[in-house]
Amino acid sequence: MQNLMVDIETLGTEEDAAVLSIGACFFDPVTKEIGPKFSMNLQLDEQLKTRSITADTLKWWLQQSDDTKKVFYEETGLTNIVVKAFAAWVLANARLEDVRPWGNGATFDITILENLLRENSVVPPWKFWNVRDLRTFREYVAGNAKVVKLGVEHNALDDAISQAKFVMEHIK
Numbered sequence: 317m318q319n320l321m322v323d324i325e326t327l328g329t330e331e332d333a334a335v336l337s338i339g340a341c342f343f344d345p346v347t348k349e350i351g352p353k354f355s356m357n358l359q360l361d362e363q364l365k366t367r368s369i370t371a372d373t374l375k376w377w378l379q380q381s382d383d384t385k386k387v388f389y390e391e392t393g394l395t396n397i398v399v400k401a402f403a404a405w406v407l408a409n410a411r412l413e414d415v416r417p418w419g420n421g422a423t424f425d426i427t428i429l430e431n432l433l434r435e436n437s438v439v440p441p442w443k444f445w446n447v448r449d450l451r452t453f454r455e456y457v458a459g460n461a462k463v464v465k466l467g468v469e470h471n472a473l474d475d476a477i478s479q480a481k482f483v484m485e486h487i488k
Contacts, residue, residue, distance in 0.1 A: 317342040317351040318414040320406065320442070321450075321480035323388055324425050325473045326358070327377070331423075331431045334367035335395075336387045337474025338402055338429065342409055343480035345487040352409050354402060357392040366435060369391040384470045390454035396436045398462035399478060403433065406441035420479060422449045434443060450479055458486040 322340045326333040335358050343353035377385065393401070406415060421426030426447050430440045454460055465484040467474030 317344045317349075318346060318410050318416050319343050319448075319480070319482070319483070320410070320415055320417045321476045322417050322419050322425050322429060323476040323479065324429055325470055325472050326373065326428060328373050329350075329370065329424070330368050331341060331427050332366070332368050332435075333428050334369050335362065335428065335432055335473040337442040338398065339404075339474070339476040340402070341473070341476050341480050343484060345405075345484050348484045352405070353473060353477070354405050356398045357390050358395050358398050360388075361390045364397055367432075369414055380470060381468075383468045386468075387471070395432070397437045399433050399438045403438050403441040412441060413416060413443055413446075416446050416448055417442045418448040418479070418483065420450045420451075420475075422452065426477065450483065453483060453486070458482070461486070 320340055320342050322338070324338050325336040327336065328334060337357045338354065340354040343349065343350065349479055419429075433440050454463070463478055465475070466478045466481070470477070
């Protein structure tokens, strides 16, 4: 599998936003299968030195369900260890030149994640020309259809799986 749906949960919308969690899954639009999955939460306190948090995003998080807010209380890993584990996991499942990462927005998930990877001296595990955008896909291929959310909303892995299934449903 080479298609990789990535979702992150953050405390801001800028490319240097603090990242709470990374969720990802490989998927195959031909066989309609979800492949290997990745999910890890990141320690927030260590990111406060270099990453940004916005008040609007904090207010938004406060309005979410208790299940959604569990990301603040679940086990976390050191940022450097998590991003290295993520990059190693991607490359253990696909060749660098074959990885097709998808993010929900041309300048959100992938941009923030690449910034976090580089900040931690980790080369993004894909070629920049292979990046895909779910929002553009939704508009031009799926007629602005909504992604049906499975699992806990704003859980990075559940969102990545929901988004991958959406792409597979709409690819002919």
